[in-house]
Amino acid sequence: MTTRRYFIALGAAAAFVKAVKPAFAQKTIAGKEKLIVRSFHPEDLETPVELFNSFITPNDLFYVRHHLGAPGTESTNWKLDVSGLVSSPQSFALEDVRRFPRASVTVTLECAGNGRAFFDPAVAGIQWEKGAVGTARWTGARLADILNKAGIKSETKYVSFDGADKGFAKIPDFIRNLPLSKAMHPDTIIAYEMNGVPIPPLHGFPLRLIVPGWEGAYSVKWLEKIAALDAEHDGFFVKTAYRYPTRRVMPGATVDAKDMAPLTGLVVKSLITSPKDKASARTGTSVLVTGFAWAGEDEIAKVDISVDGGSTWMEAALGREHERYSWRQFSREIKFPAAGYYTVMSRATDQKGRMQPIEPAWNPSGYLWNAIDKVRVNVEAA
Amino acid sequence: MTTRRYFIALGAAAAFVKAVKPAFAQKTIAGKEKLIVRSFHPEDLETPVELFNSFITPNDLFYVRHHLGAPGTESTNWKLDVSGLVSSPQSFALEDVRRFPRASVTVTLECAGNGRAFFDPAVAGIQWEKGAVGTARWTGARLADILNKAGIKSETKYVSFDGADKGFAKIPDFIRNLPLSKAMHPDTIIAYEMNGVPIPPLHGFPLRLIVPGWEGAYSVKWLEKIAALDAEHDGFFVKTAYRYPTRRVMPGATVDAKDMAPLTGLVVKSLITSPKDKASARTGTSVLVTGFAWAGEDEIAKVDISVDGGSTWMEAALGREHERYSWRQFSREIKFPAAGYYTVMSRATDQKGRMQPIEPAWNPSGYLWNAIDKVRVNVEAA
Numbered sequence: 001m002t003t004r005r006y007f008i009a010l011g012a013a014a015a016f017v018k019a020v021k022p023a024f025a026q027k028t029i030a031g032k033e034k035l036i037v038r039s040f041h042p043e044d045l046e047t048p049v050e051l052f053n054s055f056i057t058p059n060d061l062f063y064v065r066h067h068l069g070a071p072g073t074e075s076t077n078w079k080l081d082v083s084g085l086v087s088s089p090q091s092f093a094l095e096d097v098r099r100f101p102r103a104s105v106t107v108t109l110e111c112a113g114n115g116r117a118f119f120d121p122a123v124a125g126i127q128w129e130k131g132a133v134g135t136a137r138w139t140g141a142r143l144a145d146i147l148n149k150a151g152i153k154s155e156t157k158y159v160s161f162d163g164a165d166k167g168f169a170k171i172p173d174f175i176r177n178l179p180l181s182k183a184m185h186p187d188t189i190i191a192y193e194m195n196g197v198p199i200p201p202l203h204g205f206p207l208r209l210i211v212p213g214w215e216g217a218y219s220v221k222w223l224e225k226i227a228a229l230d231a232e233h234d235g236f237f238v239k240t241a242y243r244y245p246t247r248r249v250m251p252g253a254t255v256d257a258k259d260m261a262p263l264t265g266l267v268v269k270s271l272i273t274s275p276k277d278k279a280s281a282r283t284g285t286s287v288l289v290t291g292f293a294w295a296g297e298d299e300i301a302k303v304d305i306s307v308d309g310g311s312t313w314m315e316a317a318l319g320r321e322h323e324r325y326s327w328r329q330f331s332r333e334i335k336f337p338a339a340g341y342y343t344v345m346s347r348a349t350d351q352k353g354r355m356q357p358i359e360p361a362w363n364p365s366g367y368l369w370n371a372i373d374k375v376r377v378n379v380e381a382a
Numbered sequence: 383m384t385t386r387r388y389f390i391a392l393g394a395a396a397a398f399v400k401a402v403k404p405a406f407a408q409k410t411i412a413g414k415e416k417l418i419v420r421s422f423h424p425e426d427l428e429t430p431v432e433l434f435n436s437f438i439t440p441n442d443l444f445y446v447r448h449h450l451g452a453p454g455t456e457s458t459n460w461k462l463d464v465s466g467l468v469s470s471p472q473s474f475a476l477e478d479v480r481r482f483p484r485a486s487v488t489v490t491l492e493c494a495g496n497g498r499a500f501f502d503p504a505v506a507g508i509q510w511e512k513g514a515v516g517t518a519r520w521t522g523a524r525l526a527d528i529l530n531k532a533g534i535k536s537e538t539k540y541v542s543f544d545g546a547d548k549g550f551a552k553i554p555d556f557i558r559n560l561p562l563s564k565a566m567h568p569d570t571i572i573a574y575e576m577n578g579v580p581i582p583p584l585h586g587f588p589l590r591l592i593v594p595g596w597e598g599a600y601s602v603k604w605l606e607k608i609a610a611l612d613a614e615h616d617g618f619f620v621k622t623a624y625r626y627p628t629r630r631v632m633p634g635a636t637v638d639a640k641d642m643a644p645l646t647g648l649v650v651k652s653l654i655t656s657p658k659d660k661a662s663a664r665t666g667t668s669v670l671v672t673g674f675a676w677a678g679e680d681e682i683a684k685v686d687i688s689v690d691g692g693s694t695w696m697e698a699a700l701g702r703e704h705e706r707y708s709w710r711q712f713s714r715e716i717k718f719p720a721a722g723y724y725t726v727m728s729r730a731t732d733q734k735g736r737m738q739p740i741e742p743a744w745n746p747s748g749y750l751w752n753a754i755d756k757v758r759v760n761v762e763a764a
Contacts, residue, residue: 247722250760310740310754340629343741358692358740358754359725372692372740378632 031060032202038126042066043202047131052273052292055321055329056106057134059195064202065111065132065216067174067237068165073222078206080146080190084160084227087151094192094206100141103189105212106323108135108294112215112242112263115369121252123366130271130373135292135326138210140191144184146226152180156228159183160238161209164222172236176220177229178211182264187212187325190223212325213297215263215367217242238262244367251362266296268356269370270303270330270348277375282382286333289316291373293348294327301353303330306345310358310372313347336379347372413442414584420508424448425584429513434655434674437703437711438488439516441577446584447493447514447598449556449619450547455604460588462528462572466542466609469533476574476588482523485571487594488705490517490676494597494624494645497751503634505748512653512755517674517708520592522573526566528608534562538610541565542620543591546604554618558602559611560593564646569594569707572605594707595679597645597749599624620644626749633744648678650738651752652685652712652730659757664764668715671698673755675730676709683735685712688727692740692754695729718761729754 028037035045045064047057080097082090111132116125147159160177167173182188191199191210199205204221211218217237232238243260270293281287293300304313319329336342349355356372410419417427427446429439462479464472493514498507529541542559549555564570573592574581581587586603593600599619614620625642652675663669675682686695701711718724731737738754 245722247720248724250723250758253723308739309742311737312735338629340627341632341635342630345740353694355693357690358727359756360691374741376632 029064029202031200032064034061035063036131038128042069044126046128047134049130049271049273050276052131052134052271055135055319055326056195057136059136059197059200059203062134062136062194062203063111063132065113065126066165066221068168068171070202071164071166071222073164073201073205078224080207080223080226082146082150082226082228084229085153085156086147086228087153088149090146090150092146097141097146097190097192097207100145102139103142103186104137104139105187105189105210105325106135106137107210107212107325108133108266108292108327109216109219110266110269110294112217112367113365115371116366118369118371119362119366121362123364125366132216133271133294133327136195138189138191138208139193139196140189140207140210142186143188143190143209144186146190147183147228150228152228155230156180158229158232160227160229160233161220161223162225162227163204163220164224174220174237175233175235176218176242177233177238178218182211182214213265215242215266217263232262241365242367243365245361245363248361249363253364255364263367265298266294267368267370268295268298268300268348268350268354269293270346270356270373272344272346272373272375275344275375275377279375279377281336281377281379283336283339283379284382286335287377288331288333289344289346290329290331291346292327292329293346295348295350295354297325298350298352298354299324300328301349301351303328303349304347305332305334306347307334307336307342309343310345316346336377339379339381342377342379343374344377345372345374411446411584413582414446416443417445418513420510424451426508428510429516431512431653431655432658434513434516434653437517437701437708438577439518441518441579441582441585444516444518444576444585445493445514447495447508448547448603450550450553452584453546453548453604455546455583455587460606462589462605462608464528464532464608464610466611467535467538468529468610469535470531472528472532474528479523479528479572479574479589482527484521485524485568486519486521487569487571487592487707488517488519489592489594489707490515490648490674490709491598491601492648492651492676494599494749495747497753498748500751500753501744501748503744505746507748514598515653515676515709518577520571520573520590521575521578522571522589522592524568525570525572525591526568528572529565529610532610534610537612538562540611540614542607542609542611542615543602543605544607544609545586545602546606556602556619557615557617558600558624559615559620560600564593564596595647597624597648599645614644623747624749625747627743627745630743631745635746637746645749647680648676649750649752650677650680650682650730650732650736651675652728652738652755654726654728654755654757657726657757657759661757661759663718663759663761665718665721665761666764668717669759670713670715671726671728672711672713673728674709674711675728677730677732677736679707680732680734680736681706682710683731683733685710685728685730687714687716688729689716689718689724691725692727698728718759721761721763724759724761725756726759727754727756
C-alpha cells in the first residue's frame with residue numbers, strides 16, 4: 001500500500017464517520033473533553049496549547065494519535081507474546097510483566113506529524129497544529145528484561161511490536177519495529193502505568209511500549225506481540241509511513257521510499273504556552289512568556305525569546321524540573337515597551353548546538369515541523 | 383487624497399497604458415533593457431538580483447522608481463529656485479550650481495517599497511521583489527551651501543523639494559521634504575553627476591537631491607524648486623504616502639495617518655546575489671555565496687550565512703570597498719555536504735546590534751521589508 005492509498009482509505013473512513021456523526025451529535029471524546037478533535041475514528045486528539053501548564057501533562061489532557069481506533073482491551077487474560085528469533089518463545093500474563101523489576105521514565109512524547117498544518121505546500125494527513133505533544137511518567141518492565149527472558153538469537157537486528165488494534169478496510173495493521181540497540185536500551189520499557197495509574201485505554205491499556213526520545217509512533221499501544229527479526233519489518237508502517245527523506249527535497253516533491261529512512265529521534269523544538277496566541281496585554285505590566293522546549297534524546301541548552309520579529313533575543317530561565325527525555329519549562333518576564341502588535345518568538349538550542357530553524361525542511365508527509373515558535377500579542381496602552 | 387484613491391488613480395493610469403501598449407509592443411525601456419519592467423508609465427524598473435556583481439551599480443542597471451513619469455528635462459536654461467523662509471530667494475542656473483565646492487558621496491539608494499511583494503497579507507503598490515536598490519557615486523553641490531546662499535530664516539523647520547515631474551489625472555505633484563538637520567547635513571547634496579557622468583534623464587537629469595541613508599523617495603529627481611518651511615509640507619507625498627506606523631500593527635489593519643510617522647532611514651538588510659535563486663550545484667564543489675548588506679545611515683557589523691534553514695550560521699567575509707551610506711559586499715565559500723535541496727540564507731547585523739528579523743513588521747503600504755534573505759539551491763551528486 002502506498003502512502004497515497006493509505007490517505008485515500010483514511011479519507012473514506014473519515015467521510016463515513018462524518019456521514020453518521022450527526023446521528024450521535026458527538027462533539028468530544030469521553031474523558032478527553034478539553035481536547036481538540038482532529039478525527040473521531042480513529043481517535044486523533046490535540047491538546048490546546050494554553051492547557052500545558054505543568055511539567056507533567058495530566059492524563060485527561062494528553063494528546064491521542066491512533067491509526068486504527070482504540071480496540072477493546074479490558075480483557076482480564078491479556079497475554080504478551082514474544083516470538084521470532086528467540087530461543088524460548090514467551091507468553092507473559094500481566095502479572096508476569098509486573099514481576100520484572102519496576103522501571104520508570106519521564107518522557108515527552110510527540111507525534112512526528114505535530115505541526116504538519118504549517119508546511120507549505122500543504123501535505124496530506126491529520127492537520128496537527130502545536131499540541132500533539134505531552135509529557136508523562138511511565139512505569140513498567142524494561143524491554144531488555146523481557147527480551148532476555150525469551151533469549152534473543154545473535155542474528156536479531158530488529159524487534160517488532162504489534163498492538164491489539166487491527167487493520168480494517170484498506171488500512172494495514174499498525175506494526176512498528178526498533179533496531180536492537182534501542183530495544184535493548186535500559187530506558188526503553190513496557191509500561192503499565194501512566195502518571196501513577198494504570199494506563200488509560202486511549203493511551204494503551206494494559207501495556208504500552210515506551211521508546212524515550214523517539215517520535216511517538218514507536219511507543220506502540222495495547223502491546224500484544226513482540227518478535228525478534230533479522231531484518232526490518234516488512235509492513236506499511238515501517239516501509240512506507242514514518243520515513244523521512246535522506247536529503248532535503250524541493251517543497252512539493254515526490255520522494256521514492258528508497259530515498260527515505262525511518263524517523264528516529266525528535267528534533268529540537270519549543271512551544272510558547274503563555275501568552276496565548278492573539279492574547280491582549282497592557283503596556284507597563286510584566287508579562288510572563290513561558291512554555292516548554294525539548295530535543296528528543298538530547299537536552300535543551302537554552303531558550304531565547306524575541307519580541308521584535310526575531311531581530312534581538314533574550315535568554316529565558318529554564319525550569320527546575322529536569323529529566324532526560326523530557327521537555328524543559330522556560331520562562332522570561334517581559335514588559336512591552338509601547339502599545340502595538342507584537343510577535344513573541346521562542347527559539348530553543350540543544351546541548352549539541354542545534355537550534356530551531358526559521359524554515360524546517362519540507363518533506364512529503366509533513367514530519368518534524370520545528371520552526372521557531374511564535375504567538376501574537378496585541379498590547380494596548382495602560 | 384487618500385492612499386486608496388492614489389492607488390485607484392494609479393490603477394486607472396496602468397489600465398490605460400495596458401490598453402495602448404500593444405500598439406507599441408514595448409517590452410523594455412531604452413537604456414534599461416536588462417531591467418524588469420514593473421510599470422512602463424510611470425517608469426518602474428527593477429534590477430535582476432544576479433546582475434548586482436560590483437560595489438558600484440552601473441547606471442544602465444540602476445533601478446528606477448517614478449511616481450509620475452520622467453518629464454522632458456533637456457532644457458539648456460534649467461533653473462533651480464530657492465524660496466520660502468529665506469532672506470534672499472535664489473534662482474540658480476546649472477553653471478551656478480556647478481560653481482559651489484564639489485562634494486561626492488557614495489550612496490546605496492533603496493525604494494522604501496523594495497520587497498513589498500513578500501508581505502502577507504498582500505498590500506497595494508508596485509510589487510517590488512528584491513532589486514529596487516543600487517549603489518552609485520553622486521557628485522554635486524552641498525545642499526547646505528545652496529541654502530546658506532539663500533539665507534535660511536530661523537523659523538525654518540523643514541525644506542521641501544519639487545522636481546519637474548507634475549501631477550496628472552488624479553495623482554498629486556511629487557513634493558517631498560526634509561527636516562532642517564538632515565537638509566543641512568554636509569553629506570546631503572544636489573548632484574549633477576552619477577558615477578562620473580551627467581545624471582541620466584531616468585535618474586534625475588540635470589539635478590537630483592541625494593539624501594544618504596534615507597529611503598529613496600527623499601532623493602528627488604529633476605530638482606527645480608526648494609522651499610524653506612516652518613512646518614511639514616502639506617502634500618500627499620509627505621502627509622499620506624511614505625509614512626510608517628508608530629507601533630507594530632496587526633497584519634491587514636487599517637492605520638490612521640495620525641498613527642504614522644514619515645519614514646526616514648533604511649533598515650539593516652542583506653541580499654544574496656549569487657548563487658541565483660533556484661540555482662543548481664554539485665556536491666564537493668566550492669560555491670561562493672556572495673551579496674550585499676546595508677543599513678542606511680548605520681554600518682554593517684557582520685553578515686552570517688546559513689545553509690540549513692537557519693539552524694546554524696557561519697560568518698561571511700566583508701568586502702574591502704567600504705564607505706558610509708554604502709552597502710558592503712559579503713562572501714563565504716561553502717561546500718554542500720550532500721546532494722539535496724538547500725535554502726541558503728543571509729542575515730546582516732549593523733553596528734548598533736540590530737539584526738535582520740525573521741518576520742518584518744507588516745504595515746499598510748508594505749515598506750521596509752528586510753527579512754533574512756534566502757535563495758534555493760538544488761545540489762546534485764558530482
